[in-house]
Amino acid sequence: xxxFEPGSSSPLCTFKGETYCNALSKDGRYLIYNSDxxxxxxxxxxxxxQYVPLVEQEEEEIAYVEISPDNKxxxxxxxxxxxxxxxxxxxxxxxxxxxxxxxxHHQTSLCFSPDGTRLLFMRPxxxxxxxxxxxxKIHTFTExxxxxxxxxxxxxxxxxxxxxxxxxxxGRFTDSFKETPRLxxxxxxxxxxxxxxxxxxxxxxxxxxxxxxxxxxxxxxxEKRNAEGCINNLWKxxxxxxxxxxxxADHFAEGTLWEVGTGRLVQRMLLPEGTIxxxxxxxxxxxxxxxxxKDIHVVPVR
Numbered sequence: 630x631x632x633f634e635p636g637s638s639s640p641l642c643t644f645k646g647e648t649y650c651n652a653l654s655k656d657g658r659y660l661i662y663n664s665d666x667x668x669x670x671x672x673x674x675x676x677x678x679q680y681v682p683l684v685e686q687e688e689e690e691i692a693y694v695e696i697s698p699d700n701k702x703x704x705x706x707x708x709x710x711x712x713x714x715x716x717x718x719x720x721x722x723x724x725x726x727x728x729x730x731x732x733x734h735h736q737t738s739l740c741f742s743p744d745g746t747r748l749l750f751m752r753p754x755x756x757x758x759x760x761x762x763x764x765x766k767i768h769t770f771t772e773x774x775x776x777x778x779x780x781x782x783x784x785x786x787x788x789x790x791x792x793x794x795x796x797x798x799x800g801r802f803t804d805s806f807k808e809t810p811r812l813x814x815x816x817x818x819x820x821x822x823x824x825x826x827x828x829x830x831x832x833x834x835x836x837x838x839x840x841x842x843x844x845x846x847x848x849x850x851x852e853k854r855n856a857e858g859c860i861n862n863l864w865k866x867x868x869x870x871x872x873x874x875x876x877x878a879d880h881f882a883e884g885t886l887w888e889v890g891t892g893r894l895v896q897r898m899l900l901p902e903g904t905i906x907x908x909x910x911x912x913x914x915x916x917x918x919x920x921x922x923k924d925i926h927v928v929p930v931r
Contacts, residue, residue, distance in 0.1 A: 632653070644662060652694045652696050660672075661673075662694070670691055672703070681719070693706035693738060694706070695741060701715065702748075711729075712725070713748070727764060737812050738751045741761075747761060747816075747820070754772050754809035755770070772827050776810050777860060778808050778860075815866045816837070822837060824866060824870055829863045829875050830862060831847055834890070849882070850862040850875060862875070863877075868912055871889055871912065872912075874886050883900075885897050908920070916929050
């Protein structure tokens with residue numbers, strides 16, 4: 630993996646090997662990466678190109694990594710635990726387990742609060758807020774909604790196929806045949822609110838101090854499958870947590886931009902044509918940036 634400065638075609642540094650999950654620090658000084666799904670996790674220094682191992686156990690599978698804004702902590706979602714690593718001058722000072730788990734696929738994402746003192750860890754239907762300085766869990770945020778399975782499994786025999794079709798139809802009428810959604814999350818710029826997002830359908834804003842839900846935003850995106858049998862309803866939140874964009878990557882519906890703090894619908898819009906790889910929302914809510922195939926489309930917000 631190579632790190633570039635904006636406007637330059639020459640990399641600042643290059644770290645050998647493929648990266649299966651990585652995180653770049655806010656100030657661009659450090660890169661957290663692992664060279665294969667079951668490999669070690671490294672802390673690379675961008676200015677020198679040097680790196681040191683953070684997680685030594687090569688047999689562990691790594692799902693997610695994240696570094697705090699102040700570069701004091703690294704969170705690593707491994708096969709058996711959520712690990713918190715304390716750094717001091719780019720070196721490992723301490724490592725501890727915040728949460729144990731049975732399967733890395735139960736993890737969905739990680740993010741630190743803007744001041745780096747809290748960590749949000751998400752898995753299907755639940756998000757956990759930790760005080761990283763104390764190593765203690767503060768709150769659990771639960772998503773009650775259930776949705777159709779996002780990725781449809783291809784059945785190999787007739788009986789399984791009929792059973793799947795039956796549950797698919799039943800899921801249109803009752804939540805009993807739906808699944809708990811994968812969550813993504815964010816913090817407000819002040820760190821006083823936690824944001825959880827589920828399946829492009831529901832966004833909830835929580836009070837980080839009390840753990841109470843403040844309000845929810847619900848979209849009208851369809852649970853419609855594409856030719857591969859997938860439902861691609863997605864959320865994208867601005868980095869400061871002020872705005873959120875809900876869209877269907879298969880162009881089955883208009884996208885909607887929301888003001889997170891108030892729950893106000895700002896704008897509906899058609900999506901750029903082509904395969905949407907990713908979306909970014911401007912911190913001031915004035916523009917959306919679509920990565921469509923090999924191009925970047927900038928769409929102003931009225």
